[in-house]
Amino acid sequence: AQSVTQLGSHVSVSEGALVLLRCNYSSSVPPYLFWYVQYPNQGLQLLLKYTSAATLVKGINGFEAEFKKSETSFHLTKPSAHMSDAAEYFCAVSYYSSASKIIFGSGTRLSIRP
Amino acid sequence: NAGVTQTPKFQVLKTGQSMTLQCAQDMNHNSMYWYRQDPGMGLRLIYYSASEGTTDKGEVPNGYNVSRLNKREFSLRLESAAPSQTSVYFCASSQPPVEKLFFGSGTQLSVL
Numbered sequence: 187a188q189s190v191t192q193l194g195s196h197v198s199v200s201e202g203a204l205v206l207l208r209c210n211y212s213s214s215v216p217p218y219l220f221w222y223v224q225y226p227n228q229g230l231q232l233l234l235k236y237t238s239a240a241t242l243v244k245g246i247n248g249f250e251a252e253f254k255k256s257e258t259s260f261h262l263t264k265p266s267a268h269m270s271d272a273a274e275y276f277c278a279v280s281y282y283s284s285a286s287k288i289i290f291g292s293g294t295r296l297s298i299r300p
Numbered sequence: 301n302a303g304v305t306q307t308p309k310f311q312v313l314k315t316g317q318s319m320t321l322q323c324a325q326d327m328n329h330n331s332m333y334w335y336r337q338d339p340g341m342g343l344r345l346i347y348y349s350a351s352e353g354t355t356d357k358g359e360v361p362n363g364y365n366v367s368r369l370n371k372r373e374f375s376l377r378l379e380s381a382a383p384s385q386t387s388v389y390f391c392a393s394s395q396p397p398v399e400k401l402f403f404g405s406g407t408q409l410s411v412l
Contacts, residue, residue: 195340218398229390230343232400276342286331286350286396289359292342 188213190279192291200299205264207294209251209277212258219260220278220288221251230276236260247271272298302326306391306404313381313411321376321407323391331394332374333401334358334366336387343390349374350396381411 193208211217219236234245241253251262260277277291304325313319325332330351335343335358345358347366355366363385365377374393378385391404 192342220400222401229403229405230401235398235400237398286348286394287345287356287358288333288348288394288401289345290335290343292340 188279188281188287188289190219190277190289190291192275192277192294194294195292196295196297198297198299199267201269202266205249205262205267205271205296207262207275207277207296209260209262209291210258211260211277211279213279213281215281218280219251219253221245221249221260221262222276222278222290224274224276224293226273233262233275267296267298269298269300272296304391304393304402304404306389306407308407309405310408311410313378313409315382315411317381317411318377318379319381320378321389321391321409322373323375323404324373325393325402326372327393327395327402328371329393329395329402330371331396332368333392333394334364334374334376335390335392336360336385337390337406338387346376346389381409383411385409386411 189212191210221233222230224230234243236253244250280288307322333348334346349355349368352371389407392401394401
């Protein structure tokens, strides 16, 4: 079944530290992968997406993610956290065979310590 | 541009009551979706419509029905509301295969 797993429901980092949010997908077929962010009391917005071009994908606000087929992973990183990055982050997946069916992970809440 | 418009924004129901959540998009997108968001569970797909005239079950379809009225509109119906359906519901649309989802502002539904 199509699914995506986000390890860690809550991640806390210090301002200026590396941000690493983990996402693993389950599939033997090529996926499309997405990261979305939801700020408090707002809707979701797209950070970045993987569509089988470059394996390292750069998104908005300094975030990037690397597609690793061997690990079935698509972890989100940012070299230096800002207070404004505090939000909930969702990984999502769809597949070439059913590109319209988009499944989200359970989300990771990112907190930034001053 | 309106984007994706959902109504109502808030609703309180009693157990057993029915209601329909309305959703419309003005971006000429083929695909439309209904998700529910619950704390700790992320967004779960209820139903989706890949194109006008088609609908498919998502992860949690039980207790819900949908209608893709035309290309613009996709409604979600709760025939007999249950407390377990208390949630925030989001409608979304996209132009597949890899375009981003555009979300409505959400409907906060409480079933007492």
